[in-house]
Amino acid sequence: MATKELDKAFEPAEAEKRLYDYWLKNKYFHAQDKSKAPAFSIVIPPPNVTGMLHMGHALNNTLQDVIIRFKRMQGYNTLWMPGMDHAGIATQNVVEQQLWKEGLSRHDLGREKFIARVWEWKEKYGGVIINQLKRLGCSCDWERERFTMDEGLSQAVREVFVRLYNEDMIYQGDYIVNWCPRCHTAISDLEVEFKQDQSFLWNIRYPFADGSGEIVVATTRPETMLGDTAVAVNPTDPRYKDKVGKFVILPLMNKQIPIIADDYVTMDFGSGAVKITPGSDPNDFAMAERHNLEIISIMDGQGIINDHGGKYNGQDRYEARKNVIADLEKGGYMVGTEPYAHNVGQCYRCKTDIEPMVSKQWFVKIKPLAKQAIAAVTKKKTRIVPASWEATYFD
Numbered sequence: 001m002a003t004k005e006l007d008k009a010f011e012p013a014e015a016e017k018r019l020y021d022y023w024l025k026n027k028y029f030h031a032q033d034k035s036k037a038p039a040f041s042i043v044i045p046p047p048n049v050t051g052m053l054h055m056g057h058a059l060n061n062t063l064q065d066v067i068i069r070f071k072r073m074q075g076y077n078t079l080w081m082p083g084m085d086h087a088g089i090a091t092q093n094v095v096e097q098q099l100w101k102e103g104l105s106r107h108d109l110g111r112e113k114f115i116a117r118v119w120e121w122k123e124k125y126g127g128v129i130i131n132q133l134k135r136l137g138c139s140c141d142w143e144r145e146r147f148t149m150d151e152g153l154s155q156a157v158r159e160v161f162v163r164l165y166n167e168d169m170i171y172q173g174d175y176i177v178n179w180c181p182r183c184h185t186a187i188s189d190l191e192v193e194f195k196q197d198q199s200f201l202w203n204i205r206y207p208f209a210d211g212s213g214e215i216v217v218a219t220t221r222p223e224t225m226l227g228d229t230a231v232a233v234n235p236t237d238p239r240y241k242d243k244v245g246k247f248v249i250l251p252l253m254n255k256q257i258p259i260i261a262d263d264y265v266t267m268d269f270g271s272g273a274v275k276i277t278p279g280s281d282p283n284d285f286a287m288a289e290r291h292n293l294e295i296i297s298i299m300d301g302q303g304i305i306n307d308h309g310g311k312y313n314g315q316d317r318y319e320a321r322k323n324v325i326a327d328l329e330k331g332g333y334m335v336g337t338e339p340y341a342h343n344v345g346q347c348y349r350c351k352t353d354i355e356p357m358v359s360k361q362w363f364v365k366i367k368p369l370a371k372q373a374i375a376a377v378t379k380k381k382t383r384i385v386p387a388s389w390e391a392t393y394f395d
């Protein structure tokens with residue numbers, strides 16, 4: 001046999017590729033469908049197909065690989081199940097950013113061509129991710145590789161959804177969500193970034209319906225007044241003690257709304273009286289539920305005033321703000337403004353200002369599900385390592 005002189009330095013690129021190919025060729029990573037050996041499996045937390053793997057993936061996949069190889073050597077029928085997550089909104093966003101560089105939007109392309117671009121992206125980066133995992137030496141069962149949008153997985157999602165629905169475990173209801181008017185989707189609290197904005201506090205006069213004077217409310221978003229359904233004061237505020245239960249006329253909209261008392265109102269903000277817009281503010285939404293107030297959504301999914309916004313119907317939210325302020329001034333309702341710094345929530349993907357919006361959402365009754373999951377740990381069927389994380393798990 002011909003011998004090759006040893007390289008002066010170890011060349012991992014050569015050795016790793018040679019060994020990895022050898023492992024693959026001999027199907028060492030492939031789990032048996034049926035086996036007498038005990039089973040051990042890990043489902044990979046599927047990396048998002050949004051880009052390339054980073055150091056965090058390198059660490060967590062190495063840890064999984066160590067465990068999987070250890071179990072394999074102990075004689076288990078071992079499966080490390082690989083796959084990728086379509087990460088719908090995130091993937092749409094990276095493809096849109098790519099389009100922007102070409103001076104295009106998803107609307108220019110139209111639905112079909114845009115979806116084709118997203119699949120193109122998936123093919124390209126999906127391949128990169130798999131190669132990265134292979135270069136890390138990950139001993140995944142590649143013959144079983146899955147994508148979260150595979151027909152089989154979609155079927156499983158439908159199955160679980162319908163089953164939960166039939167068991168009365170999921171239900172639909174109106175809830176206020178963080179809405180991105182550009183991405184056209186609700187986003188989680190964790191996906192909202194706050195940016196300090198130097199703006200104003202507008203003080204607006206709401207006359208009492210019985211003509212006995214007025215109450216002044218302060219707001220950072222005057223345009224939302226179109227959807228006000230109450231004015232709230234603190235129940236212990238001596239200034240408004242005899243005003244609770246009275247009605248005021250909502251300027252520009254010409255309708256009567258009640259004055260209510262709620263502990264949530266802080267007495268030292270503005271005049272101590274605040275406008276309540278349940279359709280545009282999560283705290284006001286909660287207050288509306290406590291007091292059974294009407295909830296009006298004045299904007300559509302694009303952040304454009306709808307027909308609940310009277311004559312401002314069709315105006316963009318920022319345009320409506322200018323016009324509402326001008327009309328309040330014209331009508332003598334504007335008491336004054338003061339500079340005010342406050343935090344504005346933005347979509348972390350596209351930096352558009354978030355619009356709190358009421359929309360139909362699915363909810364899961366988590367208590368009965370949590371009961372079983374908690375029992376699994378308290379009855380030692382499932383072990384959390386290290387045990388100090390049990391408290392977080394129970395939370």
Ligand SMILES: [Zn+2]
Pocket residue numbers: 180181182183184347348349350351352
């Ligand atoms: Zn967005």
